[in-house]
Amino acid sequence: MTLDIIKNIENSEILLTNCIFEEVEKNETILKIENLNVYAKKEHILKNINLEIPKNKITVLLGPSGCGKTTLLKSLNRLTDLYKELKVSGHIFIENDDILASKQNTSVLRQKMGLLSQRPYPLPYSIYKNVAYGIKLKGIKNKKLIEFNVEKKLREVGLWEEVKDRLHSSPESLSIGQQQRLCLARGLAVKPRIILADEPTSALDPVSSKIIENLFKELKKHYTIILVTHVLRQAQRLADHVVFMNYGEVIEQGSSKEIFSNPQTSQLKEYLIEGN
Amino acid sequence: MYLRRKILSRMSDAWMLITLAMIILLPLIIGVALYFRASGLLQNTGLIHLLGTSEWLPHEKKFGFVPFIFSSLYVTTLAFAFSAPISFFAAIYLTQFSHGRMLKIMQPVIDILAGIPSVVYGVWGILVIVPFVSKVVAPAFHFTTSGYSILAGGMVLAVMCIPYMLNMLVESFLTVPQGLKEASFSLGATAWESVKHAVIRKSFPGIISSFGLGMAKAFGETLAVMMVVGNMVKLSLNPLEAGYPLPALIANNFGEMMSIPMYDSALMFAAFLLFIIIMAINLIFRYFIYKTQMR
Ligand SMILES: Nc1ncnc2c1ncn2[C@@H]1O[C@H](COP(=O)(O)OP(=O)(O)O)[C@@H](O)[C@H]1O
Ligand SMILES: [Mg+2]
Numbered sequence: 001m002t003l004d005i006i007k008n009i010e011n012s013e014i015l016l017t018n019c020i021f022e023e024v025e026k027n028e029t030i031l032k033i034e035n036l037n038v039y040a041k042k043e044h045i046l047k048n049i050n051l052e053i054p055k056n057k058i059t060v061l062l063g064p065s066g067c068g069k070t071t072l073l074k075s076l077n078r079l080t081d082l083y084k085e086l087k088v089s090g091h092i093f094i095e096n097d098d099i100l101a102s103k104q105n106t107s108v109l110r111q112k113m114g115l116l117s118q119r120p121y122p123l124p125y126s127i128y129k130n131v132a133y134g135i136k137l138k139g140i141k142n143k144k145l146i147e148f149n150v151e152k153k154l155r156e157v158g159l160w161e162e163v164k165d166r167l168h169s170s171p172e173s174l175s176i177g178q179q180q181r182l183c184l185a186r187g188l189a190v191k192p193r194i195i196l197a198d199e200p201t202s203a204l205d206p207v208s209s210k211i212i213e214n215l216f217k218e219l220k221k222h223y224t225i226i227l228v229t230h231v232l233r234q235a236q237r238l239a240d241h242v243v244f245m246n247y248g249e250v251i252e253q254g255s256s257k258e259i260f261s262n263p264q265t266s267q268l269k270e271y272l273i274e275g276n
Numbered sequence: 277m278y279l280r281r282k283i284l285s286r287m288s289d290a291w292m293l294i295t296l297a298m299i300i301l302l303p304l305i306i307g308v309a310l311y312f313r314a315s316g317l318l319q320n321t322g323l324i325h326l327l328g329t330s331e332w333l334p335h336e337k338k339f340g341f342v343p344f345i346f347s348s349l350y351v352t353t354l355a356f357a358f359s360a361p362i363s364f365f366a367a368i369y370l371t372q373f374s375h376g377r378m379l380k381i382m383q384p385v386i387d388i389l390a391g392i393p394s395v396v397y398g399v400w401g402i403l404v405i406v407p408f409v410s411k412v413v414a415p416a417f418h419f420t421t422s423g424y425s426i427l428a429g430g431m432v433l434a435v436m437c438i439p440y441m442l443n444m445l446v447e448s449f450l451t452v453p454q455g456l457k458e459a460s461f462s463l464g465a466t467a468w469e470s471v472k473h474a475v476i477r478k479s480f481p482g483i484i485s486s487f488g489l490g491m492a493k494a495f496g497e498t499l500a501v502m503m504v505v506g507n508m509v510k511l512s513l514n515p516l517e518a519g520y521p522l523p524a525l526i527a528n529n530f531g532e533m534m535s536i537p538m539y540d541s542a543l544m545f546a547a548f549l550l551f552i553i554i555m556a557i558n559l560i561f562r563y564f565i566y567k568t569q570m571r
Contacts, residue, residue, distance in 0.1 A: 079458055084375060107464040115462035121455045124477045133473065137464045183459065190463050 030055035030193060030224045031076070036090035036100075038071055038080065038248075045071050047248045049090070053194075053241075058216060058225045060235045060256075063245035064271065069228045072245070073196045076226070077113040078106050094193070111138065114187030114223075116197040120179035122171035122186075127163050130171060130182055134189030153185040157215060177208025184215070188223075195219065197227045201234065213238060232275040236260055244268045307551055314545035317538050326545065332509045334533070339542045341549065343511045347426065347519030348553075351501060354430025354515060355494045359437040360487055366438075367445035372471050379446070386446070389439035398503035401432035406504055409516065419516050422506070427515040429505035433494045441490040448482025449475055481565040488561025492554050498523035522550045 031053035038046040046068045053059050061069045071080070078099060080086045092099040099109055122130050131150045140146055150167075154160040159181045163174070171179050180200060187195065197216070201209035216225055216238055229235050235242065235256075242259040244252045244267075252259065252268050263269045317326070321339055329340035370379050409431075410423030452475045460470035476483070506518020507528060526546050534540050 074458075077462055079461060082458065082461065107466060110462050111464040113462065115459065117455050117459065119455060121453065121459040123456070123460065123474055124480075125473075134463050137469075186459075186463065196462075 028055040029053065030094065032091075032093040034091040034093070036072075036075060036092065037088070038068070038075060039087040040083075040085050045086075045248050046075070049250055051243060051250060051253070053224060053226060055224050056220055056222075057240035058220050058227055058238050059241040059243060060239035061226065061228045061243050061245060062232075062235060062259075062271070063251075065230070067245045068248040069245060070198055073115075073198050073226065073228065075100075076194070076196060077110045077115060078104075079110075079115075081106065107137075111190040112193050114184070114190065114192035114195045116180070116184055116187060116195065116200040118199045119203045120171075120176060120183045122179055122182055126168045127171050127174070127182060128167040130186050131189050134186045138190050149189060153189045154182075156188055156219075157181040157185045158211065159185060175208065177204045177211065180204060180208070180212065181215070184212075188219075192223065194224045194226060197225060199228050199230060202230060209234070232272065244271065246271075303555075307548070307555075310544055310548040310551060314541055314548045317541035317545050320538060320541075330511050334536045334539050334542065337538060339538070339545075341522075341546070343509045344520055344522045344525050344546065345549065345553075346511055347505070348495060348521040348523070348550075350426050350515070350519060351429040351433060351505065351521055352491060352494045354427065355433035355437055356487070356491050358430065358434035359441060359490065359494075362434075363438050363441040363445055363486075363490075364483070367442055367449055368471060368475075370442075371446055371449040372475060373467070383446070386439045386443050390443055394436065394497060394500040395503075397432055397436050398500035400435075401428060401500060401504040405431050414516050417516065419514075421516045422518075424504055424506035424518055425516050426505060426519040429501045429519065429521070430515065432500050432504050433497055436497065436500060437490045437494050440493060441486050444486035444489065445483065448479040448486065451482070452478045480568045484561055484564045484568065488557060488564075491561075492557045495557060496523060496550065496554055498527050502527055522546050526550070 029052045031051075033049050033051040033053075036046055036049040037044070049072065061072065063069055071086075074080045075088055076092060076099065080088050088100060090100060094112060098104070123133060125133065128150055131153050132146050135146050135149045135153075140149065151160060151164075154163065159178060162178060163182075166173065171182055174182065180203075184195075184200075195216075201212050204212065213234060216227065219225065220240075227235075227238065229238075239256040239259075242253060242256055243250055244259065244265075246267050252263065252265050259268070260272070263272055317339065321337070326339055326341050327345070328342070329338070330342035330346075331338045331340040332343060370382055405428045406423035408423070409425055409428045410421055413427065414421045414423070456474045456478060457470050460474045461467075465473065501521055502524040505521060505524060507520050507524055508518040509520050510517055526543050529539070530543055
């Protein structure tokens, strides 16, 4: 009975978000980065970044390692706060709300982003509790509702059928690819607007990577995805928008087609040649 | 050439096996030897009498070990109660909340503290802790004592255990990957929530083994405790009274009073008990670690 009500609520929520989706124009911006600078002691890690991230698109960050891609992602959900040596300045607007304004409630803010890192980091709890952890942090306490949402999120990442019989065992028993999807489900449980994915397939086998890629294509209907990848083919398969960085600067950006078929700068040309 | 390498390889294999066997056999040999040396008393008096009575009158062949076991357990428990929370929260603070520089400064300090010989802690206990107990703690409870007491023993032991446990705890908290903490933070968890659910939980086996090794060390520590605990055969719940832990009994009396029949055997039995109890503490904590890893 209660479950039906919950399902109804959830369904109407989906309907509602769908309505909103229909209203938006094609090229709406969800995230606007203005004059972002990050310093570590004397090192200038990010140099005056200005970017607009399109909503419900996959934006791929390309660039040689050490150019500051991870740091850029960490600035977006203020994980840079954890590193006392990093000094961040500038503005990052998510729907007119400045992420970098110091008075922000970082917990609420971080829940607008779901982070997927290079390796999966499941919490030392069962599979079920990993997803429930995110749901509980969102303030949901009702047990039935948590249960319902755990299943929903696990279905969203296509993991439900694979784990439904061992929800209460440790995530260590899953393959790395499954663990990565579990972490994605956990991230989705806090209902983020944006998924920050930092080379999410670099530790995975080709089959698992493919599953994640297909998931991203599916998920971009509901989320905005910012993806860092080293695999050029993956970037070509997934990207709507591409940002190429080098030495902490944005060198070139544009639609996937522009960047891959008609690179302007020599740096990008070189990178693309070496990558292929 | 090939043959030579093969022989060398065989030989090193054998060596490793022998050394390994020695390491495994050593505690067994010690345990068995102690048991045999104590068997005279065991046959004479019987285990139930030894472990069940509290009269210690060697001249009358009354060897009740209860006061010694009790003192040992009491001192250890006090030491553990003082040192475990302090080292736990200090380790959390050092690894999770303080500036990285702080940890760099503290690590050699901890190492130095852990390396101070126990006799120094004993002297310090006599100079500081004993007067503190007799002049500050006891009057607060309207009690008169010389200060040489179970409490003083527990406090000195706690001070000795803190650097030891802190070292291991810091080590185990540092092994928690940064990515795990970041994952928790990125879900909107607060710093304390992340520490609780990611760091502490992930290092649970490490925490338990630090506590276990700390306790085993406290239980076996002899000199410093002996210097401040009073060394009187008493059975009292009052920690302001003196006590007489097992290691102190052995250290104080070995080589003396050997003319008393069975005394030598009784000391061997005390050593055997000490050995068994420390083994038991270790096994119990191993079991906990095993349990938590299975979760
Ligand atoms: N916490 C930090 N302290 C000092 N330097 C850092 C820190 N984090 C990153 N860096 C430096 O910033 C640069 C960019 O790093 P990163 O963002 O990880 O690059 P990418 O993800 O593109 O490989 C590197 O040179 C790295 O050494
Ligand atoms: Mg990186």
